[in-house]
Amino acid sequence: xxxxxxxxxxxxxxxxxxxxxPTAAPAAPASPAPAPVSAxxxxxxxxxxxxxxxxxxxxxxxxxxGTTGGRAADAAHVYTVTTWAQFRQALTDAAGSxxxxxxxxxxxxxxxxxxxxxxxxxxxxxGYSLAGYLAAYDPAVWGRENPVSGEQEDLRAASAARQxxxxxxxxxxxxxxxxxxxxARILGGSLQVKDVGNVIIRNLTFEDAFDCFPQWxxxxxxxxxxxxxxxxxxxxxxxxxxVDHNTFTDGRRPDSEQPHYYGRLYQQHDGExxxxxxxxxxxxxxxxxxxxxxxxxxxxxxxxxxxDRGKLRVTLHHNRFTDIIERAPRVRFGKVDAxxxxxxxPESGYGYSFGIGLESQLVAEKNAFTLPSTVSAGxxxxxxxxxxxxxADNHVNGKYVDLLAAHNAEIPEETLRPDAGWTPTLRTTVDxxxxxxxxxxxxxxxxxxx
Numbered sequence: 001x002x003x004x005x006x007x008x009x010x011x012x013x014x015x016x017x018x019x020x021x022p023t024a025a026p027a028a029p030a031s032p033a034p035a036p037v038s039a040x041x042x043x044x045x046x047x048x049x050x051x052x053x054x055x056x057x058x059x060x061x062x063x064x065x066g067t068t069g070g071r072a073a074d075a076a077h078v079y080t081v082t083t084w085a086q087f088r089q090a091l092t093d094a095a096g097s098x099x100x101x102x103x104x105x106x107x108x109x110x111x112x113x114x115x116x117x118x119x120x121x122x123x124x125x126x127g128y129s130l131a132g133y134l135a136a137y138d139p140a141v142w143g144r145e146n147p148v149s150g151e152q153e154d155l156r157a158a159s160a161a162r163q164x165x166x167x168x169x170x171x172x173x174x175x176x177x178x179x180x181x182x183x184a185r186i187l188g189g190s191l192q193v194k195d196v197g198n199v200i201i202r203n204l205t206f207e208d209a210f211d212c213f214p215q216w217x218x219x220x221x222x223x224x225x226x227x228x229x230x231x232x233x234x235x236x237x238x239x240x241x242x243v244d245h246n247t248f249t250d251g252r253r254p255d256s257e258q259p260h261y262y263g264r265l266y267q268q269h270d271g272e273x274x275x276x277x278x279x280x281x282x283x284x285x286x287x288x289x290x291x292x293x294x295x296x297x298x299x300x301x302x303x304x305x306x307x308d309r310g311k312l313r314v315t316l317h318h319n320r321f322t323d324i325i326e327r328a329p330r331v332r333f334g335k336v337d338a339x340x341x342x343x344x345x346p347e348s349g350y351g352y353s354f355g356i357g358l359e360s361q362l363v364a365e366k367n368a369f370t371l372p373s374t375v376s377a378g379x380x381x382x383x384x385x386x387x388x389x390x391x392a393d394n395h396v397n398g399k400y401v402d403l404l405a406a407h408n409a410e411i412p413e414e415t416l417r418p419d420a421g422w423t424p425t426l427r428t429t430v431d432x433x434x435x436x437x438x439x440x441x442x443x444x445x446x447x448x449x450x
Contacts, residue, residue: 059283059315069176069200083115095172109167109189120212128155179203182447197239206232207251248272276300280311288445299332330355337424352382368436378410395433
């Protein structure tokens with residue numbers, strides 16, 4: 001299958017939000033292929049969006065040599081894609097060489113090889129139906145004591161495997177993936193950065209990575225729960241990754257519009273971004289995380305100490321979290337630096353923002369929270385396991401609030417300890433928390449860099 005390729009480099013028109021970009025790029029590799037005259041820019045000009053690299057000292061991903069993605073790609077490894085099939089083929093072709101993949105328009109992950117939309121029914125195996133599944137595992141018939149098993153569960157799992165093979169896309173090392181213009185979008189897809197390093201992902205809208213075939217677990221809580229797979233973006237044993245100026249949203253399929261079966265929400269969404277399984281040295285900057293429940297998880301299991309201890313070092317700065325219920329983020333093991341983020345909390349359904357998990361060392365400083373009258377400042381932090389946390393100079397509705405003291409006073413049975421035990425140094429511009437809402441809301445998300 002042929003896919004679109006650029007065989008010339010594209011000159012930059014300039015980049016907005018210079019705070020998230022380097023003012024000068026590292027030296028190019030020795031003996032690069034010469035760019036056409038029309039593509040050459042002066043040494044003092046900023047690099048084009050697809051050639052940009054993470055600035056020095058910009059979070060954990062700037063450590064240990066920094067993150068350059070596909071900056072060194074030659075002309076043969078710059079791809080422009082307009083369908084999901086083209087995108088996945090480009091990822092395959094990119095393996096082994098520094099590469100840039102430019103996404104134009106909407107890539108529908110459920111679509112066929114020519115981009116024609118398909119539905120969940122197209123991925124169901126013969127014999128599976130939701131009606132049949134619901135009849136087989138109705139608690140009045142199956143009960144709530146045992147996990148589901150049998151023919152309908154086997155058919156559901158087989159259908160789920162067909163969907164997974166279609167919507168998962170694996171990113172190779174030394175790759176930059178960048179949206180072209182303001183409307184580049186991955187719809188219903190799950191991007192996997194697994195067992196690789198040096199990856200940049202920018203200027204994309206990730207919308208509605210949904211599970212067509214959720215599993216019913218009658219043993220998950222007393223009432224049971226529907227559990228789904230597929231995050232919009234997963235970092236799995238990935239190192240040196242920069243995730244910048246993207247938008248993550250449930251979009252067309254919000255949880256509020258989904259049905260309830262057995263009295264529980266038919267949950268078709270998992271997370272928006274997960275950093276798990278020994279991933280390390282990650283910077284997440286200037287993104288919008290919107291309209292979601294369990295949003296951002298750093299460390300996926302308390303039992304993963306062998307792979308996660310000493311890793312999961314992540315920086316979160318200048319991100320906007322709007323109408324997020326929980327996990328913004330939930331942290332296990334890692335040294336996480338969260339500063340200058342804006343949390344615009346919903347009036348109903350809110351759980352918490354910062355989840356303090358096993359052996360976590362979260363530093364949360366100079367963030368801004370916009371809380372409705374229905375949410376107290378004490379709920380911003382949530383204790384999952386005993387671990388120290390640094391929460392300093394955060395503002396709620398424009399005023400300084402000691403989030404740790406507020407939490408401990410309101411929820412004394414979940415008292416948190418102060419002092420994460422380390423001081424972040426990999427920071428660039430640090431804004432006063434009163435300036436954060438305006439600056440972040442104006443500059444974060446896809447389509448905000450040019």
